[in-house]
Amino acid sequence: MSDSTVSIVVNNAPVRLKAPLRLTELLKHMACDDQSVAVAVNLDFVPRSRWANHFLQPGDQVEIVAPMQGG
Amino acid sequence: MTDSWRLADTQVSSRLMIGSALYPSPEVMQSAIEASGAEVVTVSLRRQTAGQNTDSSYWSWLKQLPVHWLPNTAGCYGVREAVTTAQMAREVFGTHWLKLEVIGDEQTLQPDPFGLVEAADILIRDGFEVFPYMTDDLVLAQRLVDVGCRILMPWASPIGSGQGIRHPQNIMLLRERFPQVQLIVDAGLGRPSDATEAMEFGCDGVLLNSAIALSPDPTRMAGAFEQAVSAGRLGYRAGIMPQRQWASASTPTIGTPFWHQVP
Numbered sequence: 001m002s003d004s005t006v007s008i009v010v011n012n013a014p015v016r017l018k019a020p021l022r023l024t025e026l027l028k029h030m031a032c033d034d035q036s037v038a039v040a041v042n043l044d045f046v047p048r049s050r051w052a053n054h055f056l057q058p059g060d061q062v063e064i065v066a067p068m069q070g071g
Numbered sequence: 072m073t074d075s076w077r078l079a080d081t082q083v084s085s086r087l088m089i090g091s092a093l094y095p096s097p098e099v100m101q102s103a104i105e106a107s108g109a110e111v112v113t114v115s116l117r118r119q120t121a122g123q124n125t126d127s128s129y130w131s132w133l134k135q136l137p138v139h140w141l142p143n144t145a146g147c148y149g150v151r152e153a154v155t156t157a158q159m160a161r162e163v164f165g166t167h168w169l170k171l172e173v174i175g176d177e178q179t180l181q182p183d184p185f186g187l188v189e190a191a192d193i194l195i196r197d198g199f200e201v202f203p204y205m206t207d208d209l210v211l212a213q214r215l216v217d218v219g220c221r222i223l224m225p226w227a228s229p230i231g232s233g234q235g236i237r238h239p240q241n242i243m244l245l246r247e248r249f250p251q252v253q254l255i256v257d258a259g260l261g262r263p264s265d266a267t268e269a270m271e272f273g274c275d276g277v278l279l280n281s282a283i284a285l286s287p288d289p290t291r292m293a294g295a296f297e298q299a300v301s302a303g304r305l306g307y308r309a310g311i312m313p314q315r316q317w318a319s320a321s322t323p324t325i326g327t328p329f330w331h332q333v334p
Binding site for chain 1: 090091092093094100113114115116117118119120127129130133134142143145151152155156158159160162163164230231280281
């Protein structure tokens with residue numbers, strides 16, 4: 001990995017993006033509607049209010065979830 | 072006769088709560104939910120993939136309904152993932168209500184009682200109203216109440232099995248021992264009469280999904296369950312006669328033609 005990129009795993013798929021990488025930038029890259037998704041990094045919930053200041057680290061496991069039907 | 076009830080911190084009228092999964096189309100789902108009269112509907116979270124429209128067709132229909140959301144932690148096998156899923160659900164759905172599922176066995180989808188109590192304790196301290204999906208075990212119920220659960224949701228039988236209430240005595244015992252708890256039978260109901268049975272035991276409500284969604288006519292079945300729940304509740308409130316071992320004639324025998332005393 002070069003110094004200018006960061007490799008992470010998003011919803012179980014590898015993603016490599018330019019570093020430094022904030023959560024807000026990842027969500028923009030993923031074309032997510034910010035108001036309809038929630039995020040966890042390495043199994044810890046990250047509230048929406050902290051996305052702009054949360055810098056992703058190499059190897060981070062990111063979960064991005066959205067609403068769906070359920071039982 | 073009005074029969075509204077207090078669920079957590081909210082006044083609701085319907086005692087039937089239903090899931091939003093497994094319907095053949097969003098249109099059928101919406102029609103069935105409306106026919107059920109349910110005011111509480113369970114929802115869930117899925118992984119979001121790049122470029123995917125967040126507004127999935129089912130959710131875009133669901134979010135128009137005037138109901139209370141009950142997000143679940145379906146598919147969680149550990150305490151940490153259940154807690155994190157709960158926190159994500161609170162942000163997405165804007166509710167502190169949570170159907171807490173911590174699964175302990177893949178074949179039966181039986182809840183893990185130890186993980187369930189641990190997760191419930193953490194989430195209640197974090198401000199959640201936990202609706203624990205549990206087995207019908209008396210001691211587990213006590214442990215959940217001890218950590219602050221005001222609602223208990225024992226299964227009738229395994230999720231999606233449609234077997235009805237396999238151990239009626241256990242449900243009756245929970246009702247007897249926890250009169251102040253909101254007792255909701257969740258999972259395993261198949262027939263409308265299963266819901267009636269639960270309500271006749273004095274349960275406060277029932278929660279089901281497959282029994283309606285997997286019917287060939289979900290909308291009609293939703294109406295059947297709505298009436299079944301009402302009938303069971305009404306019967307419970309009226310009071311059910313005690314069983315007798317033998318017959319007891321209901322028609323008065325005085326003045327019966329040709330009647331004679333049996334020696």
